[in-house]
Amino acid sequence: MKRRKKDGTLPSYTKRRNKLAQSEKRKETAKKWRREHRDELRKWARKHYQKNKKHYLQYKRKWRAKRKKMGLPYS
Numbered sequence: 001m002k003r004r005k006k007d008g009t010l011p012s013y014t015k016r017r018n019k020l021a022q023s024e025k026r027k028e029t030a031k032k033w034r035r036e037h038r039d040e041l042r043k044w045a046r047k048h049y050q051k052n053k054k055h056y057l058q059y060k061r062k063w064r065a066k067r068k069k070m071g072l073p074y075s
Contacts, residue, residue: 005011011016034041067074 002012003014064074
């Protein structure tokens, strides 16, 4: 069976297979990179988690105060 069509292009199933193989390869590379940089990633995540938590609590406090001021129920 020929791999190429008469016009020299690859058949669609081959393109699909190549694309799939490429995405699998990309996944593996990403996994490997994350494994190697685990500590830095953890540090980064921790910092951002704390930051977000602080902002969220601040937002919640302001929201509750506003609701209370307007005489509406809040939870």
